[in-house]
Amino acid sequence: MDKALADAKKPGFKSFSLKVRGDVKMNVAYDIKETRNVGGILRGNARQGEAVVFCAHWDHLGIGKPDERGDTIYNGAADNDTGMAGALLVAKKFKELSRPSRDLVFIFPSSEESGLFGSAYYCAHPAVPMEKTLACLNFESIGPAELTRDVVILGGGESDLDNYFVAAAVAQGRYVFFDDDNSDGWFYRSDHYSL
Numbered sequence: 620m621d622k623a624l625a626d627a628k629k630p631g632f633k634s635f636s637l638k639v640r641g642d643v644k645m646n647v648a649y650d651i652k653e654t655r656n657v658g659g660i661l662r663g664n665a666r667q668g669e670a671v672v673f674c675a676h677w678d679h680l681g682i683g684k685p686d687e688r689g690d691t692i693y694n695g696a697a698d699n700d701t702g703m704a705g706a707l708l709v710a711k712k713f714k715e716l717s718r719p720s721r722d723l724v725f726i727f728p729s730s731e732e733s734g735l736f737g738s739a740y741y742c743a744h745p746a747v748p749m750e751k752t753l754a755c756l757n758f759e760s761i762g763p764a765e766l767t768r769d770v771v772i773l774g775g776g777e778s779d780l781d782n783y784f785v786a787a788a789v790a791q792g793r794y795v796f797f798d799d800d801n802s803d804g805w806f807y808r809s810d811h812y813s814l
C-alpha cells in the first residue's frame with residue numbers, strides 16, 4: 620500500500636482496481652446557515668458588458684476549539700484578510716486611475732473554507748454573465764513572505780492567463796516556475812477553481 624501511495628504521486632500513474640468492496644455508513648449532522656457574498660463594480664467606459672473579476676473570500680474558520688490562551692476565534696489574518704486587503708488595494712488603485720474599458724467586479728465570497736460555496740453561488744448568479752467574464756484573479760493568502768524574485772504558477776497549464784502572467788513576470792526580470800503537479804491539491808482549494 621505504501622508503494623501504491625508513493626507511485627500515485629508520480630507522473631504517469633495509472634489507477635488500478637484494489638479488488639476490494641465495502642460499505643461505509645456514516646452518521647452526519649448538518650447545519651444550514653445563511654451568509655452573504657459582498658462585492659462592488661467599477662463600471663468600464665468602453666466595453667461595458669464585459670468584465671474582469673477580482674475575488675477574495677472573506678470567511679475563515681469561525682469559532683472553534685480554544686488555543687492555549689483560551690481564544691476561540693479563528694481570525695484568519697493571513698487566510699484571507701491579506702487576500703482581501705490585496706483585492707481592496709487593487710480596487711482603490713483602479714478608482715484613482717481613469718476609468719477602465721471593461722467592468723471590474725470585486726467579489727468577496729463567503730464560505731470558501733466550507734467548500735467554495737460562495738464563489739459557486741456567484742457563478743450561478745454573476746453580476747456580469749460568465750460568458751462575458753473574461754478573467755478571474757483570485758487573491759488567496761498573500762501571506763507575510765519576504766520579497767522574492769521567483770514566482771510559481773500552481774496548476775500551470777490550467778489557465779490561459781498563464782501566458783499573460785509569464786510575460787509580466789519576465790518583463791520584471793523574474794524566474795517563473797510552472798508547478799503542474801496538482802497531486803497536493805492546492806490548485807483546487809480556492810475560489811478561482813469554481814470561478
Ligand SMILES: [Zn+2]
Nearest residue numbers: 698699759760
Ligand atoms: Zn483561503
